[in-house]
Amino acid sequence: xxxxxxxxxQFAFTIAFHYLFPPLSIGLGVLLVLMEARYxxxxxxxxxxxxxxxxxxxxxxxxxxxxxxxxxxxxxxxxWSVYSRFVGDVFGSxxxxxxxxAFFLESGFLAILLFGWERVKPRTHFFATCMVALGAHxxxxxxxxxxxxxxxPAGHHVVGFGNTxxxxxxxxxxxxxxxxxxxxLSHSLAGAWQAGAFLVLSVSAFYLLRRRHVAxxxxxxxxxxxxxxxxxxxxxxxxxxxxLGVAVHQPAKLAAFEGHYAAEGPADMYLFGWVNEKxxxxxxxxxxPAMLSWMVHxxxxxxxxGLRAFAPEARPPVQVVFQTYHLMVVLGxxxxxxxxxxxxxxxxxRLFAQRWLLWIFxxxxxxxxxxxxxxxxxxxIGRQPWIVQNLLKTRxxxxxxxSGGEILFSLALFFIVYTLLLLLFIYLLNDKIQHGPDDHxxxxxxxx
Amino acid sequence: MNLAFDLNTIWFxxxxxxxxxxAMLDGFDLGVGALxxxxxGDENRRILLxxxxxxxxxxxxxxxxxxxxLFAAFPEVYATAFSxxxxxxxxxxxxxxxxxxxxxxxxxxxxxxxxxxWDISFSVSSILSSLLIGVALGNMAWGVPLDAQGQFQGSFWxxxxxxxxxxxxxxxxxxxxxxxxxxxxxxxxxLQQQIREWTRSTxxxxxxxxxxxxxxxxxxxxxxxxxxxATPLLFGVALVNMLWxxxxxxxxxxxxxxxxxxxSCAAVLTLLLLFxxxxxxxxxxxxxxxxxxxxxxxxxxxxxxxRIMLIIAACGVPMVLAYTGSIYWIFRGKVKLDSHSY
Numbered sequence: 008x009x010x011x012x013x014x015x016x017q018f019a020f021t022i023a024f025h026y027l028f029p030p031l032s033i034g035l036g037v038l039l040v041l042m043e044a045r046y047x048x049x050x051x052x053x054x055x056x057x058x059x060x061x062x063x064x065x066x067x068x069x070x071x072x073x074x075x076x077x078x079x080x081x082x083x084x085x086x087w088s089v090y091s092r093f094v095g096d097v098f099g100s101x102x103x104x105x106x107x108x109a110f111f112l113e114s115g116f117l118a119i120l121l122f123g124w125e126r127v128k129p130r131t132h133f134f135a136t137c138m139v140a141l142g143a144h145x146x147x148x149x150x151x152x153x154x155x156x157x158x159x160p161a162g163h164h165v166v167g168f169g170n171t172x173x174x175x176x177x178x179x180x181x182x183x184x185x186x187x188x189x190x191x192l193s194h195s196l197a198g199a200w201q202a203g204a205f206l207v208l209s210v211s212a213f214y215l216l217r218r219r220h221v222a223x224x225x226x227x228x229x230x231x232x233x234x235x236x237x238x239x240x241x242x243x244x245x246x247x248x249x250x251l252g253v254a255v256h257q258p259a260k261l262a263a264f265e266g267h268y269a270a271e272g273p274a275d276m277y278l279f280g281w282v283n284e285k286x287x288x289x290x291x292x293x294x295x296p297a298m299l300s301w302m303v304h305x306x307x308x309x310x311x312x313g314l315r316a317f318a319p320e321a322r323p324p325v326q327v328v329f330q331t332y333h334l335m336v337v338l339g340x341x342x343x344x345x346x347x348x349x350x351x352x353x354x355x356x357r358l359f360a361q362r363w364l365l366w367i368f369x370x371x372x373x374x375x376x377x378x379x380x381x382x383x384x385x386x387x388i389g390r391q392p393w394i395v396q397n398l399l400k401t402r403x404x405x406x407x408x409x410s411g412g413e414i415l416f417s418l419a420l421f422f423i424v425y426t427l428l429l430l431l432f433i434y435l436l437n438d439k440i441q442h443g444p445d446d447h448x449x450x451x452x453x454x455x
Numbered sequence: 456m457n458l459a460f461d462l463n464t465i466w467f468x469x470x471x472x473x474x475x476x477x478a479m480l481d482g483f484d485l486g487v488g489a490l491x492x493x494x495x496g497d498e499n500r501r502i503l504l505x506x507x508x509x510x511x512x513x514x515x516x517x518x519x520x521x522x523x524x525l526f527a528a529f530p531e532v533y534a535t536a537f538s539x540x541x542x543x544x545x546x547x548x549x550x551x552x553x554x555x556x557x558x559x560x561x562x563x564x565x566x567x568x569x570x571x572x573w574d575i576s577f578s579v580s581s582i583l584s585s586l587l588i589g590v591a592l593g594n595m596a597w598g599v600p601l602d603a604q605g606q607f608q609g610s611f612w613x614x615x616x617x618x619x620x621x622x623x624x625x626x627x628x629x630x631x632x633x634x635x636x637x638x639x640x641x642x643x644x645x646l647q648q649q650i651r652e653w654t655r656s657t658x659x660x661x662x663x664x665x666x667x668x669x670x671x672x673x674x675x676x677x678x679x680x681x682x683x684x685a686t687p688l689l690f691g692v693a694l695v696n697m698l699w700x701x702x703x704x705x706x707x708x709x710x711x712x713x714x715x716x717x718x719s720c721a722a723v724l725t726l727l728l729l730f731x732x733x734x735x736x737x738x739x740x741x742x743x744x745x746x747x748x749x750x751x752x753x754x755x756x757x758x759x760x761x762r763i764m765l766i767i768a769a770c771g772v773p774m775v776l777a778y779t780g781s782i783y784w785i786f787r788g789k790v791k792l793d794s795h796s797y
Contacts, residue, residue, distance in 0.1 A: 066559070067559065070512075070555055070556060070558075070559035071556070071559075073512060073515070073555055074551070074552045074555035074556050075552070076519075077515070077518075077519060077548065077551055077552070077555075078548050078552070080519050080522050080523065081522055081537055081544060081548060083526065083533075083537075084522075084526065084533045084534055084536065084537025084538060084544075085537040085538055085541050085544055085545065086538070088534035088535070088537070088538035089534075091526065091530055091533055091534040091537075092530055092531060092534045094530075095526055095527065095529075095530020095531075095533060095534070095756055096527075096530065096756040096757055096760045097760070098526070098527075099523065099524075099525075099526035099527025099528070099530055099533070099756065099760075100527045100756075100760055100763060100764050100767065102523035102526055102527060103520065103523035103524045103526070103527040103528075103764060103767065104523075104767050104771070105523065106516060106519050106520030106521075106522075106523040106524070107520055107767060107768065107771030107772065107775060108767075108771055110516040110519055110520065111513065111516050111520070111771075111774075111775045111778075111779070112774075112778070114512040114513040114515075114516050115513045115775075115778050115779055115782050116778070116782075117512065117513075118509035118510060118512070118513065118782050118785075118786065119509075119782065119785060121509070121795060122508060122509045122786070122795050122796075123509075123785060123786075124795060125793065125795075126785055126786070127785060138778075171604075173530075175756070175757040175759065175760065176757065176759050176760050176763065177759075179763050406534075406538035406541070407606075408538055408539065408606050408607060409538055409541045413541050413542055413545075413611075416542070416545075417541075417542075417545040420545070420549060424549060424552060424553075428552075428556060431556070431560060435560065435563050435564075438563070438564070445794070
């Protein structure tokens with residue numbers, strides 16, 4: 008089979024699976040800090056119980072994140088050797104910085120967070136929790152710096168010729184703060200906060216519906232819901248900023264997001280639809296005339312670069328980018344509505360009586376997960392055919408000396424092993440949720 | 456080949472430090488894994504697991520960061536090694552995945568079949584990972600066929616031959632010894648007594664492997680000794696390495712477990728230092744045509760990147776060492792199972 012295609016399938020599969028976990032640990036990390044801070048201030052054992060319960064779930068999620076993350080670290084080399092040679096000088100330093108600044112911090116202090124309850128003072132423990140959350144955020148920073156450089160390369164120059172081309176650093180800070188870093192980082196982090204917040208909300212809603220751990224679940228709701236609201240609203244802002252950046256730096260991607268072909272303005276926006284790639288237009292859609300022009304330029308008459316400006320082989324696969332992008336936006340809007348509605352009810356002290364809404368929250372945990380996956384899919388597929396925008400094509404970047412059979416072997420193993428891991432993860436997570444928080448007041452107390 | 460103290464050599468050293476740190480730290484928890492199935496009884500196995508529970512994850516970060524540093528400093532090597540040794544690295548990755556989840560999952564369910572399954576996963580994946588790491592080192596020493604572009608020309612099976620397998624087995628033995636000495640620090644009573652016997656056997660096995668691998672290297676891999684022959688002072692490293700190894704049974708005999716463990720750490724570090732001196736300035740030696748070897752010069756990133764990373768390392772490494780040290784200090788002493796244990 009085609010080595011190129013297999014390498015892409017393997018990368019997409021392993022990164023999508025990996026990306027189920029880091030957003031949860033980033034979001035849950037923030038919540039653990041909030042919960043434990045609450046405990047330290049109030050000395051209410053309820054919050055200690057809450058923190059310990061979620062710390063255990065954090066441990067499970069983190070383990071899966073580490074196990075699947077180590078694959079990503081080496082897959083650039085195993086399956087994308089031409090790419091690795093090309094970007095090593097710029098990409099590698101971000102990856103090394105991630106290891107030095109993020110992973111060590113996260114995994115080191117995780118030991119105290121999980122196993123140190125009886126070994127250190129409460130304040131030291133809280134410090135460790137903060138460091139774990141900080142480390143989780145740092146890891147997002149560096150990998151997104153590296154990925155953003157692939158989207159909007161800056162601070163480099165290309166040297167060499169033929170198949171020995173490579174990008175070298177000229178200006179480190181330009182590279183780190185390339186045009187898309189901040190938009191994409193804030194957008195991804197807010198997505199991660201949503202993922203963490205909606206996980207806590209989902210489990211708490213489940214307990215409330217079952218009338219178990221009621222006080223604890225209500226308290227957890229009060230901590231996680233504001234975060235869900237803030238993160239969901241932030242998505243609106245950071246998403247818009249991201250799209251504006253894409254319009255400037257990756258016009259083909261924006262055009263694919265919107266299924267926009269025409270070169271002359273005004274450009275319309277579709278709330279949903281089906282792209283007819285042959286006829287180069289969106290069908291069965293709901294159209295807002297001139298909206299795209301207004302969103303991008305603040306002017307309803309201004310033209311927006313359409314896909315016709317690019318040769319067919321220089322365009323990303325439009326349909327899949329259009330659909331993943333639109334689904335992400337729909338999910339994002341839904342999460343805003345849901346969290347705002349819940350917040351209003353909470354402020355009127357009527358939330359916990361709305362069983363139907365709690366049921367929605369039980370399943371809403373899937374919303375941020377799906378939106379995160381879809382958003383990344385549209386961002387990465389939207390960059391095609393480039394692996395590094397305008398510098399290196401994906402088709403030229405894979406490892407030529409690895410055979411299709413070898414990749415088929417590893418891909419099949421990944422598929423089997425990851426399916427097994429997902430089932431085990433859900434089984435153990437469910438087990439922990441069914442077991443519920445331990446009542447630590449009856450056990451040996453926290454060392455004062 | 457004489458040593459030159461330029462930027463590339465510094466990065467050769469620093470990448471080496473990361474991998475040596477990995478071998479020294481993850482080495483003992485891999486070794487604990489290798490010995491895991493020899494322990495009888497659920498509680499004893501839990502004690503072994505919890506002896507490494509708080510720290511194994513941080514130890515593995517040394518590998519991840521080493522990989523990142525290799526990618527950044529010597530991208531040609533990263534690309535050639537990982538794509539060239541594809542199947543071997545995939546097996547290593549699956550080994551590390553299974554190991555990570557086995558540690559996390561094992562004690563989460565009480566069923567006997569469940570625990571048995573993860574016990575076997577943990578142990579087999581630890582041994583497999585150690586073996587593959589050793590085989591990779593063996594291939595770096597022995598050399599692999601590279602073409603003029605620095606691409607690997609062999610196959611998975613060509614990586615497995617007597618010398619590389621011998622280095623692999625030697626690595627398993629080294630880690631098992633290192634792990635059993637670590638366990639002496641973390642256990643007490645009857646279990647410690649049993650581990651004391653393992654320590655004796657693993658020392659004997661390791662020393663036998665060490666001697667035969669050294670002889671094999673001297674006889675059949677002469678380029679590994681070029682640098683030492685050119686700079687006789689470096690023979691001191693070999694001597695120091697032997698002394699550290701000899702010191703391990705001595706400390707064990709006197710019942711000074713901490714000093715035995717530190718000697719074992721020093722032995723691992725000096726072994727890797729010797730390995731580094733042997734391969735220098737090559738990173739991947741081309742056995743078919745030495746001119747095609749990937750060296751610290753033709754495989755490196757630009758001087759600018761190396762300088763930037765030196766700053767990153769100078770900021771990051773002291774912090775890493777400080778809190779890694781504190782965490783080992785916090786979790787010092789014998790393992791006591793409690794409600795947070797695995």
